[in-house]
Amino acid sequence: MVLVMGWGEKREVLGATPDRTCERCHNTGPWVIYKSRKRLKVMFIPVAKWGEYFAAQCSICPNEVELSALDAHRLARGDITLDQVSPP
Numbered sequence: 001m002v003l004v005m006g007w008g009e010k011r012e013v014l015g016a017t018p019d020r021t022c023e024r025c026h027n028t029g030p031w032v033i034y035k036s037r038k039r040l041k042v043m044f045i046p047v048a049k050w051g052e053y054f055a056a057q058c059s060i061c062p063n064e065v066e067l068s069a070l071d072a073h074r075l076a077r078g079d080i081t082l083d084q085v086s087p088p
Helices: 069-077
Strands: 005-016 031-042 045-058 064-067
Touching (some): 005 069, 045 069, 064 069
Antiparallel strands (some): 005 031, 045 064
16 A cells, blocks of 8 residues: 655735835835645645744745734735734
């Protein structure tokens, strides 16, 4: 019998911010808002999920800002800007 297992990180894109200048690469563009979590699969069936976090990432470089779940959803809806986000 063959047992197929896998693990990794899955990212779900929630939306994008208006154009913003990145402090790291100095490019201007939208930032991607996403939810990420680690997961374990056995025979292609998800068995466990853990380590959920939310972030907004520059679309050019890997610079990102960690967000709370509430702020990530409010930012994706456009209720707040990235400058108004409180630390998680």
